[in-house]
Amino acid sequence: MVNDDPRVSPEARTRVKDAIDALGYRPNIAARSLLLGRTRTIGLLTVGSTAYGPASLTLATERAVSNTGYGFRLANTVDVDIDSVENGLSLLLDQGVDAVIVNEPTSTFRHRRHGLAIPVLSLSEPLDLSDVELVVGSDEAGGVKEAVEHLLGLGHATVHHIAGPQEWPSSKRRREAWKAALEAAGRDVPDSIEGDWSAASGYEAGLEFAKRPEVTAVFAANDHMAIGLMRSLQRAGRRVPEDISIVGFDDVPEAAFLSRALTTVHQDLAVAAVRGVELLMEVLDGGREGGTIERVPTRLVVRETTQAPVASS
Structure with a gap:
């Protein structure tokens, strides 16, 4: 019933739900992971920067993943050189994550021609890390x-x-x-x-x-x-x-x-993160293949630092 089996009658569903609420039952994620052969964790590879863009996107992505019920693993690289990025990616793969989200300033990976066995969501541009890859970023x-x-x-x-x-x-x-x-x-x-x-x-x-x-x-x-x-x-x-x-x-x-x-x-970095994680969940649930590229619209906000040039005298 907790898996929403359609063969369960509404009356039985109600009784079980009442029992769940009374007992404070929570699904055993570890047991389910063993059954499905998945860890129900998502890894984020990101640069360790306090700059507004990377930092905001990291926070928004963590929140979006947490809202799905998946666990979250973070690999925060200090430098943007290829060795640091590769080490961060390897760290996530060693933890057995079900998918990797990449928010990195570099698009050069030694894994490019090998292909990862798990889905990849890029929050920037196509990376060719996996045969099942999604791209969601700002326009x-x-x-x-x-x-x-x-x-x-x-x-x-x-x-x-x-x-x-x-x-x-x-x-x-x-x-x-x-x-x-x-x-x-x-x-x-x-x-x-x-x-x-x-x-x-x-x-x-x-x-x-x-x-x-x-x-x-x-x-x-x-x-x-x-x-x-x-x-x-x-x-x-x-x-x-x-x-x-x-x-x-x-x-x-x-x-x-x-x-x-x-x-x-x-x-709107939060919109990009939420949309990217939404598409990634569809891939993990078997309802979507890779290859999707979406750009979240941007907009100009006109304030006080622009005007027509003043004619020189």
């Missing part, structure tokens, strides 16, 4: 395109860019989308400046942009670099948005409460 390209078009629509001749570290696929996707949007509009594509996701790296980029009067609009690959950029420009005497308009990416909680509320691209 970063769509969000970046909207940001660049917003700035061009205000009258800026082009848009400069602070990129994230290029070993991160998300940084590469955002940089490529920025470049593609400018090329589609027939605008010059300036050289980008590479940061490391931190406000400090945005601050350093701002010191360079402040020296260049032709810079009137900047898209930063995340909000923290945009915040550092704003501070740097302020100290250099360049006004935001009167002299330089700025758009970030992520929509971190503090973005709306800065002295100039930040215009940024909002991505």
